[in-house]
Amino acid sequence: MKGILKQLYYNNFLPREEIIALLDNITEHMYPMLFEMAQSTVKRVYGNRIFIRGLMEFSNHCKNNCLYCGIRRNNKEVVRYRLSKTQILDSLKKAYNLGYKTFVLQSGEDLYYTDRLLVEIIKEIKSKFPNTALTLSIGERDFDEYEQFFNAGVDRFLLRHETATPSLYNMLHPNMNFENRKNCLYNLKKIRYQTGAGFIVGLPNENNEVLADNLLFLKELNPEMIGIGPLVPHPQTPLSHMKAGSIKKTLLLLALTRLFIPRALIPITSALNTLDERGIEKGIKAGCNVLMLNLSPKSVKTKYEIYKGKEARDMYEIAAIKKKINAIGYVVDMSRGDHIDWLK
Numbered sequence: 633m634k635g636i637l638k639q640l641y642y643n644n645f646l647p648r649e650e651i652i653a654l655l656d657n658i659t660e661h662m663y664p665m666l667f668e669m670a671q672s673t674v675k676r677v678y679g680n681r682i683f684i685r686g687l688m689e690f691s692n693h694c695k696n697n698c699l700y701c702g703i704r705r706n707n708k709e710v711v712r713y714r715l716s717k718t719q720i721l722d723s724l725k726k727a728y729n730l731g732y733k734t735f736v737l738q739s740g741e742d743l744y745y746t747d748r749l750l751v752e753i754i755k756e757i758k759s760k761f762p763n764t765a766l767t768l769s770i771g772e773r774d775f776d777e778y779e780q781f782f783n784a785g786v787d788r789f790l791l792r793h794e795t796a797t798p799s800l801y802n803m804l805h806p807n808m809n810f811e812n813r814k815n816c817l818y819n820l821k822k823i824r825y826q827t828g829a830g831f832i833v834g835l836p837n838e839n840n841e842v843l844a845d846n847l848l849f850l851k852e853l854n855p856e857m858i859g860i861g862p863l864v865p866h867p868q869t870p871l872s873h874m875k876a877g878s879i880k881k882t883l884l885l886l887a888l889t890r891l892f893i894p895r896a897l898i899p900i901t902s903a904l905n906t907l908d909e910r911g912i913e914k915g916i917k918a919g920c921n922v923l924m925l926n927l928s929p930k931s932v933k934t935k936y937e938i939y940k941g942k943e944a945r946d947m948y949e950i951a952a953i954k955k956k957i958n959a960i961g962y963v964v965d966m967s968r969g970d971h972i973d974w975l976k
């Protein structure tokens with residue numbers, strides 16, 4: 633196993649059979665070595681900086697019915713909300729005054745926000761908050777719309793592929809399909825967004841082949857950002873009976889992803905934070921280098937419940953988080969935190 637790990641560390645690649653063999657046979661006593669490799673890899677690219685983003689969840693309406701997601705269309709118990717342009721701008725202003733330089737606007741797939749309305753919001757954000765980076769995470773749209781948002785000033789787009797096994801993807805996402813998801817991701821890359829993909833650990837029917845295919849898909853897409861989090865079952869979804877995704881397996885996959893794609897920006901996901909109170913420290917030790925804190929107004933914060941007990945770290949917690957991060961030898965970086973290839 634040590635040999636395979638070293639091969640991955642030096643070549644940033646393993647063929648499928650070797651990834652599966654690694655996942656089948658790796659034991660916990662190898663984790664310290666793997667985590668060391670992941671940390672030395674990320675430090676070579678970004679140093680010991682942890683980039684901070686402000687996350688604004690502006691609508692929990694969704695036209696989709698993803699089997700795992702708490703805000704899926706068929707969950708009638710969700711109290712739905714939408715934020716107006718003014719509400720969004722007000723929250724961003726508070727964050728901007730606290731020093732945040734990257735904003736992530738996320739929502740369910742909510743077509744109330746037309747391309748025209750979004751372009752208006754984007755332009756206003758970019759003119760009111762100069763020198764900030766703006767990320768959208770609003771699901772699947774046409775090439776034309778993605779291009780309009782980019783031209784209006786959006787820098788990055790997050791769209792997890794969720795799983796790269798087409799049959800599993802199609803089973804979990806009624807009326808959606810993996811081919812389309814993949815096309816959206818390649819469209820985003822083509823438009824020159826800093827593009828984010830990523831997957832959930834602990835989905836039904838998951839095995840090491842499924843996980844290996846996720847790593848290979850990421851290697852091929854070469855996204856600038858990669859979000860990986862454990863499944864946190866939501867009681868009002870068809871996956872309520874599932875066990876939560878394993879923290880250890882999530883950390884293992886984060887570290888392997890870091891070795892496959894050294895230059896990626898990899899967040900400590902709120903799903904990891906929700907399941908483990910030391911999620912931040914553990915994520916960083918596995919090679920993560922981004923943390924998103926929540927900017928949503930108090931009135932809606934608990935309503936964006938994609939899973940139960942979602943642990944949304946608040947933007948005002950920054951001082952306490954700084955301490956935590958310093959204590960393990962890393963520093964907080966509030967700058968835009970672009971992908972290294974965008975800094976040239």
Ligand code: SAM
Nearest residue numbers: 700701739740741769770771792863864938939
């Ligand atoms: N609608 C947008 C999209 O499709 O990209 C963004 C919002 S979506 C709610 C954000 C992410 O939440 C998804 O990509 C999914 O991976 C994650 N998610 C949803 N429900 C989850 C659950 N129960 N456990 C873990 N992650 C979950």
